[in-house]
Amino acid sequence: MDENKSHDQGIGLCMLSRRSFCDANEDLLVVGGRCIEHCMRLLDKLSNSKQRGDLALVVDRLDQVSNNLCSIIDYSGAVYRLHLDRRARDNALATVGKVSGLMAQLNGDIGLYKTLKKSLLANKDEQFLCKEGQKVGTSLLADFEDYGINLSPGARKTFAKLQIDIQNIGHEFEDSLQEPLQSSMVSLSQLVCRRAEAAKLLGHSSYAHLFLKDKVLTDPKNVLNFLNTFDKPQNSNIAEHPEVHSGLCFESILKVLAYLSHNLFETKFVANAEGLWGHDSVRLCFSSTLDDSPMGTVYFIISQRNSVTCHFPIRTWRMRPAENTVYGTNDVQTPICVVTVEVADKMNLSFSEIQSIFHEFGHALHTICAKTMFHHLSGTRCKLDFAEVPSNLMEIILQDSRIFSILAPTRKFVESHQRWVADIVCREDNNNSSQAQLAKFDQFVHGLSHRDCNSPEVFAHQVRHWCSKNTKSPTESFNLLNQVCKFRHLVSYGAGYYSYLFNQRIAKDIWKQYLDPNSPSYEPQRFLKDALRYGGTRDTSDILDSLNIEID
Structure with missing residues (x-):
C-alpha cells in the first residue's frame, strides 16, 4: 500500500x-x-x-x-x-x-x-x-x-x-x-x-x-581452503592515520544514494524528516522508476549518541494478497526496514561513517528490490553466503569518486577521498588476513564435536591450544585469545563468518564485470536483474552462474 x-x-x-x-x-x-x-x-x-x-x-x-x-x-x-x-x-x-x-x-x-x-x-x-x-x-x-x-x-x-x-x-x-x-x-x-x-x-x-x-562451499574443509587464500604476513609498517573527514553532511549523502538508486536499482525515493522511537530520523519512501508503484519504506536513524550500526528488516515484500488479513488491507505488502548508523557529527561525516551508511543502505536495497511473491525467501532472507553481497558492493561503489559528481565536489574533497581510498587499499591485506583468522576460529569452535567441548575446562584447553598454534609468541597468543573469545559475531554468524570475505569476493567480481564504467561488459543493472530482485528464491550457486562468476 x-x-x-x-x-x-x-x-x-x-x-x-x-x-x-x-x-x-x-x-x-x-x-x-x-x-x-x-x-x-x-x-x-x-x-x-x-x-x-x-x-x-x-x-x-x-x-x-x-x-x-x-x-x-x-x-x-x-x-x-x-x-x-x-x-x-x-x-x-x-x-x-x-x-x-x-x-x-x-x-x-x-x-x-x-x-x-x-x-x-x-x-x-x-x-x-x-x-x-x-x-x-x-x-x-x-x-x-x-x-x-x-x-x-x-x-x-x-x-x-x-x-x-x-x-x-x-x-x-x-x-x-x-x-x-x-x-x-x-x-x-x-x-x-x-x-x-x-x-x-x-x-x-x-x-x-x-x-x-x-551453502556453496558445502563443508568446513572447503571453507578453510577458501580462507587460506587470504593468508598473508601482517605488514606492521602501516602507520595509523586519523579519520579522513569528507566535509559532507548526511543530506548530501542522501543525494548520492538517490542517484545510485535511480541508475543502478530502478528505484527512487522521497525523503522526509520523521521521528522514530525517540530518535530524529529520515523516512525514505521508495517507488519504481518504471511505473511509480510503491516499493517500500526505509527509516534512517543517524545517531550522534551511543547506538548500534545495523539494518532491521521489519517487513518484506509479499506480492500475494493475504486472506482475512491482519494487515488492515488486502493490498500487496511492501517492505519496511530501519537502518541505524552512529556518527560523531552529522554535518561533517568521516569517510568510514559514510562507508557504514553505504553498507547498511545496501542491505536496505536488498529488502526493497527483492520483489517476491512470498515473504519466506524475500530480500535478506536468503542464504548467508549471499546476504552481504549488496552491502559489500555498495562499499566498493563508494571508492569510485565519480559517484560524487552530482555534488560538484571541491578539489579538497577529491583529494580527501583519494587519500581515504589509498589507505583502504594499503590496509586491505592486513584487514582481510585478520578477518580470515576470526573466520577460521569460527570454523574451529563450531567444528568441535560435542565430546571436545562438553565442559568449560575441555573447551578452554582446545581454544588456548588453537591460539598458541596460530601465533608466534605467548603475548600474541594471549591477545588473540582475548579477541576470539569476545567476538560477538560467533552468536549471529555461527560457522558462517567466512561469508563476509566470500561475499566481498563476489561483490568485487560484480563490480569489475558489470558496474565499473571502464569494463567492456559494463551493464549497470545486471546485478539487479540477475540477482537482487530474486531475494532468496534463487540459490547462491545459480546467481553466480547467471552472473558468470567463479569462486576459486
Whole structure:
C-alpha cells in the first residue's frame, strides 16, 4: 500500500497506524496478541487441509503465518535495540518472548509438517504451485527438518530445549563481552556445546557441517581452503592515520544514494524528516522508476549518541494478497526496514561513517528490490553466503569518486577521498588476513564435536591450544585469545563468518564485470536483474552462474 498516506492510516503491521509504529506507544503485547490470534485462525485452516483446494493453499498460508510472526518479532526486536524509552524496550522484549514461543512451538509441529509434505506431494501431480511457491514449500520443509521434526519424541523434546538454551546463552555471551575473559569463555563454551549437541542429534559430525550443508562451499574443509587464500604476513609498517573527514553532511549523502538508486536499482525515493522511537530520523519512501508503484519504506536513524550500526528488516515484500488479513488491507505488502548508523557529527561525516551508511543502505536495497511473491525467501532472507553481497558492493561503489559528481565536489574533497581510498587499499591485506583468522576460529569452535567441548575446562584447553598454534609468541597468543573469545559475531554468524570475505569476493567480481564504467561488459543493472530482485528464491550457486562468476 502507499506508505505516504496519513499517520493514522494502517501500515499493514497487525493494524498498527504509522503513528503507533513510529512511537511504539501501543502496548506491543496487545499487538503480539492480535498477531497470534490471526495466526491461530490460519493454523486452524491448515489443520483441516484435506481437499485439493485447501492443499493448494498450504504453502501460502504457512507463509502468511511466518510473515505475521516474523514481522512482529523483528519489529519488537528493533524497538528493544533502539527505542530510547526503557519501558518500551521492556515491553518489546516481552513481546519477542511471547511470539517467539509460538514460533518455536510451530517449528516442531508434526501435523503442520505432514500437511506441508502432503501438499508438495499433491503438487507433483496437479502443479498448483508456481516455481517460487515450490521453492518456498521446499525451504519450509527443510526448516522443519532442521528443527528435528523427524526425531523421536524424546529427542525432539531435547532438541527444542537446546534451541531455547542456544538463544538464551547467546544473549548471556553478548552480555559478558564487557566482563573478564573467563566469563565470556564459559558462555562461549556453553553456546558451542549446545550447538554441537543439536547437530549430533540431526546426524552431523559438527555444527559447522550442519550449517554448511546447503551453502556453496558445502563443508568446513572447503571453507578453510577458501580462507587460506587470504593468508598473508601482517605488514606492521602501516602507520595509523586519523579519520579522513569528507566535509559532507548526511543530506548530501542522501543525494548520492538517490542517484545510485535511480541508475543502478530502478528505484527512487522521497525523503522526509520523521521521528522514530525517540530518535530524529529520515523516512525514505521508495517507488519504481518504471511505473511509480510503491516499493517500500526505509527509516534512517543517524545517531550522534551511543547506538548500534545495523539494518532491521521489519517487513518484506509479499506480492500475494493475504486472506482475512491482519494487515488492515488486502493490498500487496511492501517492505519496511530501519537502518541505524552512529556518527560523531552529522554535518561533517568521516569517510568510514559514510562507508557504514553505504553498507547498511545496501542491505536496505536488498529488502526493497527483492520483489517476491512470498515473504519466506524475500530480500535478506536468503542464504548467508549471499546476504552481504549488496552491502559489500555498495562499499566498493563508494571508492569510485565519480559517484560524487552530482555534488560538484571541491578539489579538497577529491583529494580527501583519494587519500581515504589509498589507505583502504594499503590496509586491505592486513584487514582481510585478520578477518580470515576470526573466520577460521569460527570454523574451529563450531567444528568441535560435542565430546571436545562438553565442559568449560575441555573447551578452554582446545581454544588456548588453537591460539598458541596460530601465533608466534605467548603475548600474541594471549591477545588473540582475548579477541576470539569476545567476538560477538560467533552468536549471529555461527560457522558462517567466512561469508563476509566470500561475499566481498563476489561483490568485487560484480563490480569489475558489470558496474565499473571502464569494463567492456559494463551493464549497470545486471546485478539487479540477475540477482537482487530474486531475494532468496534463487540459490547462491545459480546467481553466480547467471552472473558468470567463479569462486576459486
